[in-house]
Amino acid sequence: MSERDGAAEGANRDGSAEDDDRADRLANTPGKGITPEAADVEPAGPEEFGLVQAWWGGGKGKTTAALGLGMRAVGHGYRVHLLQFMKGGTASVEAVRGEYNAIAALPGFSYETTGHFGWHGFLDGSDDDEHAARAEAALARTRELVDAAGAADLDAPLPLEGDPEDGVHLLLLDEALYAANRDLIDPDDLVDLVENKPDRLELVLTGGHESPDYLLDSADLVTEVRKVKHPFDEGQRARKGAEY
Amino acid sequence: MSERDGAAEGANRDGSAEDDDRADRLANTPGKGITPEAADVEPAGPEEFGLVQAWWGGGKGKTTAALGLGMRAVGHGYRVHLLQFMKGGTASVEAVRGEYNAIAALPGFSYETTGHFGWHGFLDGSDDDEHAARAEAALARTRELVDAAGAADLDAPLPLEGDPEDGVHLLLLDEALYAANRDLIDPDDLVDLVENKPDRLELVLTGGHESPDYLLDSADLVTEVRKVKHPFDEGQRARKGAEY
Known part of the structure; x- marks a missing residue:
């Protein structure tokens, strides 16, 4: 008996026919994993959204995590929007960023940016x-989207191809914390946004190499992405x- | 004219007409962002892949970052495979994990697992x-996929719907570091894998709350995801x- 046979046995806990099928597939593919059957994404409303998440730090993974969060949520049929406050790394948007094309391929995931491409002038301040x-424009746009979410029924499914102005379940504010770190926007405005958001809107803020201390009371989940x-x-x- | 119209053009630094248009449109849509025009994903070979990346730590974002990395890469037309060594959080795979459906919706992104659903028995060790x-089966499967990548031309595009056995550009080994932390696999086997991978294969390992010190010499990018x-x-x- 191979180690895979053992794997086939506790594969599931509820003993359904599907479980047996899955166990059989696993047993018959020694040394190989299994691939769950994918379902088409159907619009759905989240049951447990409404927290505020923040990612900051000097390591790689802040925007990346926001993408992964969006991916997971749209896979459940929720409506997700990514708004980038600013963005470095490349000099232009055209065809260079894999995330745009991937976002466009995922039903229910939309995107916009107000920022520069490249952190031009940040070294000399020009x-x-x-x-x-x-960044102020991004903040104004965020308020608009948060208000729209407040007017929508976030317990219900939303049209996957609808405008973000019709409400979204998850709003990703990429580099918002960096904009605050840079004093391009007032951190108090972010705190106000977070504390007055609709209860069922999940809000994610990323960016910056400094702890967003101003958010620690009002955010639910704060993660430092530390460069080792x-x-x-x-x-x-x-x-x-990899990076774009 | 909506902000979406602005999406057709792009902000660039090379002074093209498109850049001026985009700047004008941005100026004319105060408080709103722009959406870049998405392109269909066409198969492509990465020019700069070949590093080893690792994510570990007690915070949320390790698997999430792996998903985001995969998303970014497939958006460029690269072939990506996610192999999960183990997985907690839910008791079964069926229809509960948003990432499966989202992966299936993205051309060039495939997935498999060898692990349990739920960390059964971890508290009492049973x-x-x-x-x-x-976990050993995942390691054997990883070796198979790494060998396949070595036999493929990783500078070239790969079929987006091809089997991972035909080679991939980016291999995501989710929870591999956790399996090593738990002594379910030998860390030396991971080191051997990393040090003998094909030069152009990008390898990502995630998992665990302890620093993978054994990997610090051979990995290129190591990030701690720290819970604040x-x-x-x-x-x-x-x-x-959010978490699955």
């Missing part, structure tokens, strides 16, 4: 006024398909 | 032999659409 205007080792330190540039 | 057998504040600490269970 473009801060323009960055601030764009990063090839950027050895001169590696951002790579297509 | 199921460790079975967990070890499954988590609702689990206050009794919140894993939520559909």
